[in-house]
Amino acid sequence: QKEVEQNSGPLSVPEGAIASLNCTYSDRGSQSFFWYRQYSGKSPELIMFIYSNGDKEDGRFTAQLNKASQYVSLLIRDSQPSDSATYLCAVPGYSGGGADGLTFGKGTHLIIQP
Amino acid sequence: DTEVTQTPKHLVMGMTNKKSLKCEQHMGHRAMYWYKQKAKKPPELMFVYSYEKLSINESVPSRFSPECPNSSLLNLHLHALQPEDSALYLCASSQGRGEGEKLFFGSGTQLSVL
Numbered sequence: 001q002k003e004v005e006q007n008s009g010p011l012s013v014p015e016g017a018i019a020s021l022n023c024t025y026s027d028r029g030s031q032s033f034f035w036y037r038q039y040s041g042k043s044p045e046l047i048m049f050i051y052s053n054g055d056k057e058d059g060r061f062t063a064q065l066n067k068a069s070q071y072v073s074l075l076i077r078d079s080q081p082s083d084s085a086t087y088l089c090a091v092p093g094y095s096g097g098g099a100d101g102l103t104f105g106k107g108t109h110l111i112i113q114p
Numbered sequence: 115d116t117e118v119t120q121t122p123k124h125l126v127m128g129m130t131n132k133k134s135l136k137c138e139q140h141m142g143h144r145a146m147y148w149y150k151q152k153a154k155k156p157p158e159l160m161f162v163y164s165y166e167k168l169s170i171n172e173s174v175p176s177r178f179s180p181e182c183p184n185s186s187l188l189n190l191h192l193h194a195l196q197p198e199d200s201a202l203y204l205c206a207s208s209q210g211r212g213e214g215e216k217l218f219f220g221s222g223t224q225l226s227v228l
Contacts, residue, residue: 032215034215034216034217042221042222043202043204043219043220043221043222044157044204044217044219045219046216046217046218049216088156088157092215093159093170100162100170100215101147101149101159101162101170101217102159102215102217103159104156104157105156106155106156107156
């Protein structure tokens with residue numbers, strides 16, 4: 001089973017600053033990487049997907065992938081109190097051939113301080 | 115329509131009861147999943163159905179019985195559950211390969227076993 005490691009936090013960031021969330025993964029063969037946001041008592045919501053080395057930007061969110069270091073990160077610019085949530089990093093569970101489900105890290109609890 | 119619908123949202127059952135959780139998606143996705151999530155833990159994969167066939171069973175106890183009547187519907191039949199089975203049960207669907215590995219989650223069923 002593939003492993004995904006995240007610092008559980010809490011990570012406290014002042015409003016308006018950049019929040020940086022990190023994730024490492026065990027299987028060098030992993031091809032695609034996902035970031036989910038989960039509010040307390042709610043289900044996970046996909047916010048970013050990345051499969052190429054480098055950066056991918058979507059609005060205030062940037063995902064960064066470094067396959068050589070087996071490291072993927074999520075940056076949130078201009079952090080808002082509404083960004084306070086748990087952020088889950090995930091990789092395909094088995095071969096990555098599809099329909100294998102995702103393996104999730106333990107998640108990082110992010111708190112944006114007004 | 116990017117919605118996965120789960121019913122019921124909340125369920126309280128005794129250890130001798132039989133109940134079912136239901137999930138429906140109309141995105142034409144070929145794979146559907148059941149995940150279990152305990153408080154402050156990441157989602158854990160239980161079952162995967164691909165093209166209506168059970169493809170992954172993560173050694174789940176037999177008191178949980180999945181069923182996929184057609185490509186849009188997924189059920190989870192519950193019988194003789196234990197209090198430790200109390201959790202948020204999440205249904206998800208996906209297209210499959212590559213970017214299609216993205217999981218779309220329903221809102222979940224919060225299950226309490228007394």
